[in-house]
Amino acid sequence: MKVTFLGTGTSQGVPVIGCSCPVCKSLDFRDKRFRSSVHIQIGKLSLVIDTGPDFRSQILRAGITELDAVIFTHEHKDHTAGLDDIRPFNFKQRKDMPVFGKPQVLEQIKREFAYIFSGKRYPGVPQVETIEIDDNPFTIEGITITPIPVMHYKLPVLGFRIGDFTYITDANHIPEDSLKLIEGTETLVLNALQMESHISHFTLDEAVEMAKKIGAKNTYFTHISHKLGLHNTVDQELPEGIALAYDGLQLTLG
Template sequence: MKVRFLGTGTSQGVPVIGCSCPVCKSLDFRDKRYRSSIHIQVGELSLVIDTGPDFRSQILQSGISTLDAVLFTHEHKDHTAGLDDIRPFNFAQQKDMPVFARAQVLDQIRREFSYIFSSQKYPGVPQVETIEIDEQSFTIEGITITPIPVLHYKLPVLGFRIGDFTYITDANHIPDSSIDLIRGSETIVLNALQKKPHISHFTLDEALKMAESLGAKNTYFTHISHKLGLHAEVEKELPEGIHLAYDGLELTLD
């Protein structure tokens, strides 16, 4: 399995428009963060989790040329707004793009991208196959994917586990039943927004406590705000086996 972080930023990205803080003015490439998204390659299967507003730029920079499926964690715009940019994959692969999400997420996508689902389609609109999922494991081309239900304040969000890799973004609570689904993962991704308390995201301390309780070999933090601090400085504060992810980071997993 190969994992590439397409984006590791929060809903505004980093730098934030109009902000002159040290992080937003940083010249370190690791402090430049697109909205959160990840690409996973398992054998021949190529999939992405979330298509935020930066999706086109993320795909171009990563050099991804084939895409077999899109998984959505939840319906917020910073995770769905780039769906239109699957069109080149439709043209190149000559097939509809399977889109996997909860019913409420698919309903939101149908409203926000109504032209995709119109009975009289404009030529060239994205071609999608919507596939409703719940909390049960499902397969894509023989690869088993296990949804991990979490809460983003009061909003249900799905993380996903594939083999020994688990990806969770936009969460501030993981139920015990989901903890059981995560345990045994060797590599885990968690959101760590900032150091100060937040209503709907783990803080750095909360993410650290969760990571330590889960005990994965390696944990990477994503969905990072400019308020967390400079990548180079925060990275020094983290214990062994826990890291800040950054855009373009690639992992090769067994």
């Protein structure tokens, strides 16, 4: 399995428009963060989790030329807004794109991208096959994917586990039943928004505490705000086995 972090930023991305803080002015490429998304390659199977507003740029930068499915964690715009940019894959692969999400996520997508689902479809619009999922495991081309229910303040969000890899973004609470589903994970991705308390995201300290509780061999933090601080400074202060992810980071997992 190869995992590529397409984006590791929060809803506004980093740098933030109009901001002159040290992070937004940083020349370190690791402080430049597109909205959160990840690409997973398992053999010939190519998946992305979430298609945010930067999706086109992310796909081009990563050199992804084949895509078999899109999986959505939740319905917020910073995780869905780039769905239209699956069109080149439709044209190249000559098939509809399977899009997996909970019913409320797919309903939101159908409202925001009404032209995709219209009875009178405009030529060239994305070709999508929506597939409802719930909290139960599902498969894509023989690969089992286990949803991990978490809470984003009052909004239910799904993380996902594939083998020994677990990806969780936009969460500030992981129920005990979900923690049991994560047990044995060797590589964990978890959101860590900023230093200060936040209503719907783990802070850095909360994310570190949760990472230690889960006990994965390696944990990477994502969905990072400019308020967290400079990548180089924060990353050096993290405990062993925990690191900040950055756009373009690739992990090769057994």
